[in-house]
Every structure is written in structure tokens, then in C-alpha cells.
Amino acid sequence: MSEVLAPLARPVTALRGVGPRHVELLAKLDVATVGDLLLLQPRRHEDRRTGWSIAQLPLKVPATVLGRIVAQGTNYYAKKTKSTFEFILDDGTGRLHCRWWNLPWLADKFRVGDEVFVHGKLLSLKPRTMDHPETEIVETGDEPSAHLHRIVPVYPLTEGLSQRWLRGLMWRALEEYGEQIPERHPTLVPTASSRRLEATNGPERRLEAAGTDAVLSLTRAAAIRSLHFPAELPDTELARQRLALDEFLDLQLAVRARREKLLTNAKSQPCKGDNHLIRPYLAQLGFTLTDSQTAVLREIRADLARGTPMRRLLQGDVGAGKTVVAACTALMALESGQNVALMAPTEILAEQHFRNFTLWLKPLGVSVELRTGSRKTVESRESRVEGRTGQPSALDPRPSTLVIGTHALVEDTFTVGRLGLVIIDEQHKFGVAQRERLLRKGHYPHLLVMTATPIPRTLGLTIYGDLDVSVIAHLPPGRGAIKTFVRGPDKLPKVWAFVRERLAEGRQAYVVYPRVEDTDLKTGTKAVMAEFEKLAKELAPHRVALLHGRLSAEEKDSVMADFRANRVQVLLATSVIEVGVDVANATVMVIENAEQFGLAQLHQLRGRIGRGAHDSWCVLVAAKLTDDARERLQVLEETTDGFAIAEADLRLRGPGELLGQAQSGAQQFKFADLTRDLELAKLARELVCETAQNPEV
Numbered sequence: 001m002s003e004v005l006a007p008l009a010r011p012v013t014a015l016r017g018v019g020p021r022h023v024e025l026l027a028k029l030d031v032a033t034v035g036d037l038l039l040l041q042p043r044r045h046e047d048r049r050t051g052w053s054i055a056q057l058p059l060k061v062p063a064t065v066l067g068r069i070v071a072q073g074t075n076y077y078a079k080k081t082k083s084t085f086e087f088i089l090d091d092g093t094g095r096l097h098c099r100w101w102n103l104p105w106l107a108d109k110f111r112v113g114d115e116v117f118v119h120g121k122l123l124s125l126k127p128r129t130m131d132h133p134e135t136e137i138v139e140t141g142d143e144p145s146a147h148l149h150r151i152v153p154v155y156p157l158t159e160g161l162s163q164r165w166l167r168g169l170m171w172r173a174l175e176e177y178g179e180q181i182p183e184r185h186p187t188l189v190p191t192a193s194s195r196r197l198e199a200t201n202g203p204e205r206r207l208e209a210a211g212t213d214a215v216l217s218l219t220r221a222a223a224i225r226s227l228h229f230p231a232e233l234p235d236t237e238l239a240r241q242r243l244a245l246d247e248f249l250d251l252q253l254a255v256r257a258r259r260e261k262l263l264t265n266a267k268s269q270p271c272k273g274d275n276h277l278i279r280p281y282l283a284q285l286g287f288t289l290t291d292s293q294t295a296v297l298r299e300i301r302a303d304l305a306r307g308t309p310m311r312r313l314l315q316g317d318v319g320a321g322k323t324v325v326a327a328c329t330a331l332m333a334l335e336s337g338q339n340v341a342l343m344a345p346t347e348i349l350a351e352q353h354f355r356n357f358t359l360w361l362k363p364l365g366v367s368v369e370l371r372t373g374s375r376k377t378v379e380s381r382e383s384r385v386e387g388r389t390g391q392p393s394a395l396d397p398r399p400s401t402l403v404i405g406t407h408a409l410v411e412d413t414f415t416v417g418r419l420g421l422v423i424i425d426e427q428h429k430f431g432v433a434q435r436e437r438l439l440r441k442g443h444y445p446h447l448l449v450m451t452a453t454p455i456p457r458t459l460g461l462t463i464y465g466d467l468d469v470s471v472i473a474h475l476p477p478g479r480g481a482i483k484t485f486v487r488g489p490d491k492l493p494k495v496w497a498f499v500r501e502r503l504a505e506g507r508q509a510y511v512v513y514p515r516v517e518d519t520d521l522k523t524g525t526k527a528v529m530a531e532f533e534k535l536a537k538e539l540a541p542h543r544v545a546l547l548h549g550r551l552s553a554e555e556k557d558s559v560m561a562d563f564r565a566n567r568v569q570v571l572l573a574t575s576v577i578e579v580g581v582d583v584a585n586a587t588v589m590v591i592e593n594a595e596q597f598g599l600a601q602l603h604q605l606r607g608r609i610g611r612g613a614h615d616s617w618c619v620l621v622a623a624k625l626t627d628d629a630r631e632r633l634q635v636l637e638e639t640t641d642g643f644a645i646a647e648a649d650l651r652l653r654g655p656g657e658l659l660g661q662a663q664s665g666a667q668q669f670k671f672a673d674l675t676r677d678l679e680l681a682k683l684a685r686e687l688v689c690e691t692a693q694n695p696e697v
């Protein structure tokens with residue numbers, strides 16, 4: 001394969017007309033080889049087949065005309081600190097004035113008599129004027145066929161490169177190498193000839209698969225040609241999809257390789273456990289596991305008993321009860337004499353887990369430690385001496401330990417022996433790289449990652465293709481309902497009155513703001529610290545406290561402790577409370593500037609209430625209620641189903657927020673777009689899976 005790829009791996013200097021200066025400039029566009037150049041994506045295309053005449057130019061619509069400069073000049077003013085450069089273009093049908101502010105050097109670029117393409121929007125008719133249009137001087141040089149009478153590409157440029165030079169270079173590169181562009185995945189994407197055969201055999205099947213079939217009917221070489229010099233404008237989109245398919249195939253193959261490497265190399269630690277810790281743990285819980293939770297634990301136990309390490313994603317909506325599943329999984333490993341690391345994205349959540357797990361596991365003789373950025377290590381110390389668990393190895397007679405922490409666990413200073421299991425909570429807040437770094441602290445430990453962000457299945461398979469997925473499908477019984485309302489800021493007095501009523505009934509409340517310190521006057525975005533005094537007065541005599549990311553760990557800790565113990569009734573917070581925080585008596589949440597948050601994030605925030613038997617209320621106060629914002633927020637009024645919300649978020653905002661850090665792998669896509677190309681992602685997965693079953697191809 002490498003000899004086939006070799007021509008495209010040649011440096012750009014292999015192309016005629018590329019000197020050392022060009023190499024530097026092209027490097028700024030991430031172009032080093034001929035192959036890189038061929039994948040440089042045009043910013044747009046310009047149809048020069050018919051072209052507008054100046055006399056017919058439409059107002060305020062981007063258009064291109066070709067003409068000759070008949071006059072040009074520069075006006076200086078404001079003591080020569082400012083200038084306007086202008087030329088007049090004539091194409092025989094009329095004249096067009098083109099103006100630029102404060103770019104006096106343009107006077108040296110253009111000469112009267114130059115033939116120039118001008119692309120821009122016509123601002124006025126009398127005289128016909130364009131401001132700051134894009135220009136391209138026609139030269140009598142190479143490749144006239146690249147620039148005229150066709151659809152031409154317009155590339156992103158860097159200072160010193162001209163559009164025309166780059167287009168000419170691309171044209172030459174395609175002439176010279178176009179025939180040598182190999183299929184990237186020749187065994188996965190059937191060759192054009194075999195497809196033609198198939199097509200004659202089964203026309204019905206072709207019709208069925210029309211959507212992706214058009215993409216498959218294109219070779220990679222043809223796609224790259226159409227990407228730059230399409231016969232018709234829509235061809236560029238098809239070309240993009242074909243190249244996107246290759247990118248999805250790259251990703252799927254990488255995922256499969258990671259998986260196969262794991263299966264062949266990894267010998268997992270035995271972590272099945274013997275129930276001697278789980279039994280007493282479950283007995284003191286005060287509730288029984290739901291069927292969903294039990295089913296998931298059965299899957300996990302089977303994983304832990306296998307010879308290859310578990311790689312499992314646990315999905316469950318906010319409040320579904322993932323923590324208990326994590327605890328049981330940890331106990332299986334601890335029972336087997338292994339140590340366990342649990343990583344959470346915020347200090348508040350890590351501390352909450354630390355407190356809960358200490359409460360649950362310390363009596364069982366398990367040692368629990370906390371490691372966050374601000375705390376190197378805190379231990380529930382008694383456990384160290386309180387006897388052993390499992391069968392600690394002769395080399396290391398300490399009892400098994402559960403270490404809980406933030407990303408501090410990923411740092412080099414943290415080491416742990418006998419690491420049998422890694423658990424990552426709210427995994428979408430971490431990247432794949434962090435996950436892998438934590439895993440490397442042990443010898444192929446088992447991995448359980450948890451997320452409350454449900455992602456549509458195909459997207460999940462694309463991003464998390466190397467993980468098995470378990471789902472907690474139902475919330476535990478006995479939860480009160482959550483009612484959600486969207487309100488304008490004019491209704492705030494009523495909202496506070498409502499909050500006071502709930503507080504008088506003994507409930508607690510969260511009030512969430514997007515910012516910490518200062519209100520952003522331009523957008524009217526409120527900040528917790530700025531609102532504190534006003535709200536403390538508004539809600540007195542109930543006690544109000546502040547919680548945000550700038551507090552120290554100790555301060556956060558004591559605020560949370562006060563809130564949990566109901567010494568404080570109202571928590572004014574930023575989105576630091578988004579993940580994990582669990583206080584059942586808190587039944588009211590007011591989110592100000594709700595329009596600033598994404599739907600998935602609002603759903604997470606709202607998940608802080610509705611955790612007990614009382615009914616709960618969430619009020620979304622939107623400062624600027626545009627139609628857009630209203631449509632988005634209404635989704636939350638209508639449903640508490642995390643899955644439906646995630647899909648709406650995907651539709652309305654794209655995959656960015658939904659995927660969080662997980663998309664870092666996907667960001668390397670040049671052509672693929674996860675919002676638009678899920679069909680292609682699915683096709684790529686099918687093609688890769690098919691070959692896995694037919695190893696001979």
C-alpha cells in the first residue's frame with residue numbers, strides 16, 4: 001500500500017512552480033505534501049460559466065463580474081491617516097466602482113488596463129458600487145482553463161499567496177496526480193468496476209439504497225477532483241460526503257484496532273468478587289435496586305469474570321441511580337483484593353462521592369481516599385487499621401483502597417498499585433486521552449464509564465464504538481414529578497413569591513446564574529455574586545449561600561454541608577452544581593438567563609431537583625425570549641426525557657455540547673460533520689463490521 005500512496009506523500013516542491021517561499025506559506029495552511037494539497041478544502045466556489053454583466057448586477061446578492069480597470073486612484077484624509085482606494089471596472093455593459101478603506105498599498109497591485117474578476121455584493125446602483133470586494137487579476141500565464149469559463153474553487157488564503165496561484169497549483173497537481181489517487185480503503189469501499197457489476201445484477205437493491213449509493217458511486221479520486229473543480233455545484237457536496245465516508249472509516253478502523261489490541265494483549269485482573277462486601281452494603285441501602293440496575297450489574301459481573309478487561313459505558317438519565325451501580329462494581333473489585341480509582345469532573349462531585357462512599361464502605365473495612373487539585377490526599381483513616389478485605393496479596397498486605405478524585409488522578413504524581421478497576425463519572429466531561437492516561441496507571445484495569453447524556457445510537461457507536469453499552473432505562477420508583485415553566489424576567493417577583501412559599505413548606509431551592517462575579521451589562525447576563533445581596537433580602541428570613549468555582553475546596557465543602565443539613569435553604573450557584581449533586585429536599589430550581597445554557601446542560605441542572613418524593617418545580621427565566629430561545633426552552637417544558645432532549649439539542653445546536661470532550665477525536669474530521677452525516681457514520685460502521693466477519697477480504 002505504501003508504494004501506491006508514495007506519490008501523494010511527496011513534498012509540494014515536487015510540483016512545478018513551488019519554491020521555498022511557497023513551502024513556508026503553504027505550511028500555514030497545513031499543506032506539506034501533494035496529498036495535503038489535494039485535501040485543501042475550498043472556502044466556496046464561483047460559477048464563471050455564464051457570469052453577470054455589470055449592467056445586470058443584482059443588488060445585495062454575492063456575484064462575480066469580469067471587466068477591465070479604466071481608472072483608479074487613492075484619496076487621503078484625516079491628515080493622511082485614512083484613505084480610500086478606488087478603481088472603476090468596465091465590462092462593456094456598464095461601470096462598477098470598487099472601494100477599499102485604509103488599504104493604500106492596493107494602488108500598487110492594480111494597473112489601469114488590468115483584466116480583473118470582482119466578487120462581492122452590489123451596494124448601490126447610482127453609481128454601481130461594491131465595498132471591499134474580492135478580486136483576482138487575470139494573467140496571461142498558465143492554466144487559463146483553471147480560472148475561466150467554469151466553476152472555480154476559492155481557497156482560504158494566507159498573506160502572500162494569491163488565489164490565482166493556488167488555484168493554478170491545484171489544477172497542475174490534479175493533472176499530474178489525479179490519476180494516482182488511490183482508494184483509501186480499497187477493501188472496504190468496493191471498487192467502481194465491482195460496483196457496476198453489482199448494479200447490473202440488482203437494480204432493485206440499488207434503488208433502495210439510493211441515499212448512500214450516490215456517495216459510493218464516486219471513487220475517492222473523482223471525489224477529490226469534484227471537490228475542487230466540479231462539473232456542477234451540487235457535486236461538491238457529494239464529494240464532501242465521499243471524503244467524509246473515508247474519515248468515518250478511518251475512525252471505525254482505529255476503534256476496532258484499539259479493541260482488537262485489547263483483546264489480544266490484555267489479561268484482565270480477576271475482579272468478580274464473592275459478595276462478602278456487596279451483601280452488607282445492599283442491606284443498609286434502605287431501598288432495593290431497580291430491575292434496570294440489577295440487569296446492568298449482571299452484565300458488569302459477567303465482564304469482570306472474563307479474561308479480557310471490561311470496557312463498558314453506563315448510560316442512565318439524571319437521577320437514574322448510577323452511583324449505586326458504581327459502588328457495587330467497585331465492591332466486586334475490592335472484594336477481589338484490587339484497588340479502585342473513581343474519577344469525577346468537579347471537586348464538589350468528587351467530595352460528595354467521597355463522603356457517600358466513606359459512609360457506605362468504611363464500616364465494611366474498605367479504605368477510601370480523596371484526591372483533588374486542592375487536596376493531595378484525605379483518608380478515612382480508621383479504615384487503614386480496621387482490618388482487611390478480600391485477599392490482599394502477600395506482597396502488599398494493605399486493605400484494598402478506593403481512591404476518589406478529580407482529574408488530579410490523571411497527573412503523574414498519582415500512582416496506585418493493584419489497580420483493578422477505573423470508574424469515570426460524567427465521562428462526557430473528560431477526553432479519551434484522560435481516560436487512557438488513568439487506565440495506564442494499572443495493567444489493563446477494567447473500565448466503567450458513566451454518563452447521563454444520552455446520545456442517539458449511531459452517534460454513540462461512532463464516538464464510543466469501542467465500548468459496550470448498558471442502559472438504566474427507568475428511574476427508581478417513588479419520585480415526585482418535576483414541573484417546568486419558562487418565564488420572562490418581568491415575572492420574577494411572582495417567581496420569588498412562589499419560591500418563598502415552597503421554602504415556608506420546609507423545602508430548599510437552587511438559583512442558578514451563568515456568571516460568577518459581574519453582570520455582563522451588554523448581554524444582561526447575571527452573575528451569582530452580583531445577585532447575592534438582593535436575593536438574600538428577597539428570600540429572608542430563609543438563609544441563602546453562594547456556591548461557585550472560585551471558592552476553595554474547603555469553602556465549597558462547608559457550603560454544601562450547610563445546604564445538605566438544611567442550615568441553608570437557598571443555594572445561589574453557577575453551573576458547578578450541574579453534575580451529581582444530590583439533595584432530596586431541594587425541590588425548586590430557578591435558572592436565570594436560561595437562554596445562555598444548552599438544553600442538555602439545563603436538563604442536567606434540573607436533575608438536581610425531583611430527587612425525593614415531593615413534587616418539584618423548575619423555572620427557566622429567559623432574559624431575551626427570541627422565538628429561537630422559546631422553541632429550545634419549550635422542549636424542557638414539554639419533556640423530562642433526557643433522550644428526547646438530547647435529540648432536540650443535537651437538532652438545534654449540533655453535537656458540540658452533547659459530546660463534550662468526547663468529540664475531541666471527531667474534531668479531527670475535515671469533511672465529516674456529525675450533525676449531518678450520521679447515515680455515513682452508520683454505513684462506515686457496517687462496512688467495517690462486514691469485513692470483520694469476512695477476514696479473507
Ligand code: ADP
Nearest residue numbers: 287288289290318319320321322323324476582
Ligand atoms: P445519577 O444516575 O444521576 O448519578 P444517583 O446515583 O445520584 O443518580 O441517584 C439519584 C438518587 O436516587 C440518589 O439519592 C440515590 O440514593 C437514589 N436511588 C438510586 N437507586 C435507587 C433505587 N433503586 N430506589 C430508590 N432510590 C434510588
Ligand code: MG
Nearest residue numbers: 322323425580
Ligand atoms: Mg451521578
